[in-house]
Amino acid sequence: MYKNKITQALMMSLGFAVAATSFSSFAAQVPADTKLADKQELVRGNGTEPESLDPQKVSGVPESNVIRDLLEGLVNQDSKGNLVPGAAKSWETEDYKTWTFHIRDDAKWSNGDPVTAEDFVYTWRRLADPKTASPYASYIQMTTMANAEDIIAGKKAPETLGVEAVDSKTLKVTLDKPVSYFASMLVHTSMKPVNQKVVEKFGDEWTKVGNYVSNGAYKLDTWVVNERIVLARNENYWDNKNTVINQVTFLPIENQVAAMNRFLAGELDMTYEMPNEHFKRLQKEYPQDVKVTPYLCSYYYEFNMTRKPFDDANVRKALSYAIDRDVLAKFIVGKGETPAYNFTPLATNGLDVEMPEYSKLDQKQRLAKAKELLKAAGYDQNNPLKFNLLYNTSENHKKIAVAISSMWKKGLGVTAVLENQEWKSYLDAKRQGNFDISRAGWCGDYNEASTFLAIMRSDHSQNYPKYSSAAYDKAIDDAVLAKTDAERAADYKDAEAKLAEDMPIMPIYHYVNARLVNPQLGGYPMENPEDNIYSKDMYFIAK
The missing domain is CATH 3.10.105.10 (Dipeptide-binding Protein; Domain 3)
Known part of the structure; x- marks a missing residue:
């Protein structure tokens, strides 16, 4: 099972050449005979108001759900949880200690800046830096990235972290210990990049609407605290042409019954959870809407x-x-x-x-x-x-x-x-x-x-x-x-x-x-055990 789950990652990590053209598109694998709906706008229940949209400052699932649409790390997952390229088109290692990632030539930030290896160097140093006070600082230590433990403890400078930009599109990572599943760890929210010049210009205000610069399939359009977060398509995303959903709205609904009622009224396409006491009834009355994975x-x-x-x-x-x-x-x-x-x-x-x-x-x-x-x-x-x-x-x-x-x-x-x-x-x-x-x-x-x-x-x-x-x-x-x-x-x-x-x-x-999902929503991942849902991989089917 372990071997099958990360076959592609292991092929790459062992040095087997996998051409970038083999992975030209991962967004919205729409079956050829599918008739798409005219309106491609997704509304998701998200459980609560995110504490932040800064990937190095959060630790919860509601935050990650939004950030996953805004920011793209080196790797992503497909609908079954298999590892697939993200901002990196390929990678390799010979000993599980030294890893080299090749950034896509057409990867861009929403402001038009190219996504570079330096972006990841800056981001991961920021994650390890005690000044950031990241709740996920220990995650980079878990990767065994060189000097991460000492940096977190304040014994060494962030610049000593085992990551370097060989050139603008080549990232080299050095681990203290061999970790065969290292590439899989890069899916996590805390490892997603931030734009250095934007963070340094705005400080903690960089996550506000108008300041936020993203490299994922979507960009931050609206954020009304305790009401909604709206994302719009990022035209500069490298695979924008294959993204179908144009707008994603996240609603911070904490009450599961309220979310259920809004779903049944047609106001939500996907709930965050389901009310436990209504589950059996919903499963009986709306079997096409109940998804258990x-x-x-x-x-x-x-x-x-x-x-x-x-x-x-x-x-x-x-x-x-x-x-x-x-x-x-x-x-x-x-x-x-x-x-x-x-x-x-x-x-x-x-x-x-x-x-x-x-x-x-x-x-x-x-x-x-x-x-x-x-x-x-x-x-x-x-x-x-x-x-x-x-x-x-x-x-x-x-x-x-x-x-x-x-x-x-x-x-x-x-x-x-x-x-x-x-x-x-x-x-x-x-x-x-x-x-x-x-x-x-x-x-x-x-x-x-x-x-x-x-x-x-x-x-x-x-x-x-x-x-x-x-x-x-x-x-x-x-x-x-x-x-x-x-x-x-x-x-x-x-x-x-x-x-x-x-x-x-x-x-x-x-x-x-277990959640309620609009049956017209295609591409919903039924076999991803980590529940990593990318809105760019979904689409609405015409009724």
Whole structure:
């Protein structure tokens, strides 16, 4: 499976010549006999208001959805998640440590500037620079790009990062360790380029309408905060001639029922999510509109291990064991999600997991064990545990929080005070450590287990629980150095076992992606497990 998923990338990375003409167009592969609709304007529900459209300043899915249409990295994905060229027409490596990318001659920014290798050098240095304070700084460290770790730590200058422009169209990247899937990591939002002269001219204001310069299929046309973001075609995009959709509008609708109603009224072509309680009815009444696809995503709660009593593993395990994941997966979400007892989704390439012992118990046995652990930590009816549970605004998240807090109250006598915050405040609270327990969701940035497991490393910028384990860090480091897939899988197995033992997070379920989609929308990707949707690859079919 792993081999098949990245066949093109491996061919290129091993030095097999793949001519640029073989990949002349990736936008909107419209079947020859398709009659297109006259109006090609897409309206997408996007869950919430993005905190920014700066690719080095964001960490959420709603932001990435918009940025994916505005900015194009060196590589993209097709509808099945296979790697395809983006701003780079080709690339090669001989040892997985030194990579060379060739930028398209006709790649341009929306202001007419050519896209160059220097753009990526500037961008990736910016990502690593502590002055940027990127929530995804650790991502470039995960690539093992030379000196990234020391730059992030402030020990070396950003100019020492292992990336250089050999010439305006040739980018050379040097890694400290061989990473066979490095090209796949470049799909991620944080690795997408920004225009240096625009960023330096406007500073933090560069993302505003009128200032924003993009190199993707679309450009920023309108941004009314908490109302809509509208994108228009970028005539300077290298493959503009093959882009069909002319305009994309993103609506920040946090309430899933409101989004459903607007979809059914014809005001939306694609929802961000679906209301859990309406899923079965919608599936029955509107089967042509309901799309359920695989999704490399995990839903979990994370402990703030810097706060008592969550520095006690007995407390963490007790709360985790008391959650009835089968009830949550089947009845609270109920769209095909599976109960999770490990962090990484089981469909992830190259994963081999031994399920923890508590997963093999029935819920009655888990609850009994949870009571023992909580009592050992000093909590019982005479000294009940009480804490805050943080989640971001969403009816689906609220229903899950209510269900879990009820399980804790009924099973353990524990009180969880629900704390709802809007998206930006929620993200800020997590980054500042202002929470007891927080809802979390992590979606794979590429299809390999390290995209999940690395965030629990002690030095990762998104390790919000502040989990620190030398043994865990070693397992992740060993996986990077592994010479075979089997050795790497064994290291990941060790890492998952350590997470289950220390319980810095409570895995709850592994996602599927369920949303309502206009049946006239062609090109919707049903087999991309990372849910990377490019509006340029879609089109409306005439009724």
